[in-house]
Amino acid sequence: MPNSMALDIKSFETMIPSRFLSFTIPNPALPTHLLRVAVLDNPIQLNESPQVAALFVPQNREPDWIFSTESGHLQLLLSSPGISRLILIGSNPISGSDSSPLTYHKRDNAQYVKSLENSVKPLFFALSPKVSVEDGIFDVPILDYEDNLICSVVLERCVGVFVCEMLVEDIEIESDCELREFRRRLRFKRMPNLVQTEIRIVPQKVFELDRVKIGGEVRFRPDTKVLVHSYLIPMVASLSLIGSCIEDRFRKGLKPKALCLGVGGGALLSFLRTELGFEVFGVEMDEEVLRVARQYFGLEDCEIHVSVGDAIEYVEKLAGRDRVLVSGEDNDDFYLNHANGFGAKFDVIMVDLDSCDARNGVIAPPLEFVKKHILSAARSVLSDFGIFVMNVIPPTRLFYDTLIHEFQEIFHELYEIDVGNGENFVLIAKVSPVTSPTW
Secondary structure, X not given: OOOHHHOOHHHHHOOOOOOEEEEEEEOXXXXXXXXXXXXXXXXXXXXXXXOEEEEEOOOOOOOOHHHHOHHHXXXXXXXXXXXXXXXXXXXXXXXXXXXXXXXXXXXXXXXXXXXXXXXXHHHHHXXXXXXXXXXXXXXXXXXXXXXXXXXXXXXXXXXXXXXXXXXEEEEEEOXXXXXXXXXXXXXXOOXXXXXOEEEEEEEOOOOOHHHOOOOOOOOEEEEOOOOOOOOHHHHHHHHHHHHHHHHHHHHOOXXXXXXXXXXXXXXXXXXXXXXXXXEEEEEEOOHHHHHHHHHHOOOOOOOEEEEEOOHHHHHHHHHHOOOEXXXXXXXXXXXXXXXXXXXXXEEEEEEOOOEEEOOOEEEEOOHHHOOXXXXXXXXXXXXXXXXXXXXXXXXXXXXXXHHHHHHHHHOOEEEEEEOOOOOOEEEEEEOOOOOOOOO
């Protein structure tokens, strides 16, 4: 990161698409902190008179990847229509001044921003393109960062072999009802604007609500009885398409089987097991993610069988072999054949896999999954009345249309659900129109 002495202020007089610079200066409001200033120019030249805007990072959320990474900064810029240059102002503690976990409180932020706003206006002038200043009316609007967080605290930061940096945080969010709402989140640095897993948490002991606060002495436990991620609800609701077949399984003393490709924090797996009585199998690429899921998100090993590996390769193995090698919990290898376990036909396969790169952003499923032979392999390990359910975040319309086409080539019926959040779709494919199970 360049420091303020090394910067040539004249370099900001022109727009350079995708240019990203950050530096630190003394903080006039907090002597023990520095101000981190980050400047990003829009990748697309919008017009001849570029519009500059500024955003103050909410106090104590400066380490959040949304604000501290270039990819997070870019998402903030792209979500602000008409802005050519976005200036982020955040406060960083001077090294060694305070090592305690940062707790964000929304109520404290307005006063903090007000204390900084007047003192940094000359800086906004200096960081604006020359053409904007020459227009005669110079003004840098201050953008508000709005989300539903009331307060938050990070519980742990760790690194996985495949997902790289991730964190677990407890938050309190705004609620439409009188009851306060507490959540726990798992987030990956490679996708700074996306929550990978979110679950409800409740105090371990009964307290008066006004005594409960995030980052305080009250300890929380996962509540896996409720799904809070918006796209998981229609994924689970898709089981109503085969409701009579599932009920028939239970009447015969059998448990329906679910295969979950992508585990994350395990919210979906836990709900299928504890609330719906499924026998659940999962495949997760990163063993550190599973450790986090067990420690913080209530993923229990009892009757939830999880294997570490590549989900796509696993489906191909299931489709192509009578006996599949599975890595056991204690690194002991054991075989499961077609009579039970992974070798049996599944009543539902649920796919919640994603990938991320600088060009396409977040994609779900990964591009590797949009292939006919992969979908065909998945179909082959489903029961006669089985369904295949997939969370989709399409980067382009072409991607989505291609995926739809491949599904229609393999499966008998296809249903689409727009989750309504501007991001997720759920695809539900049926192996056949059979309404009752056949063996």
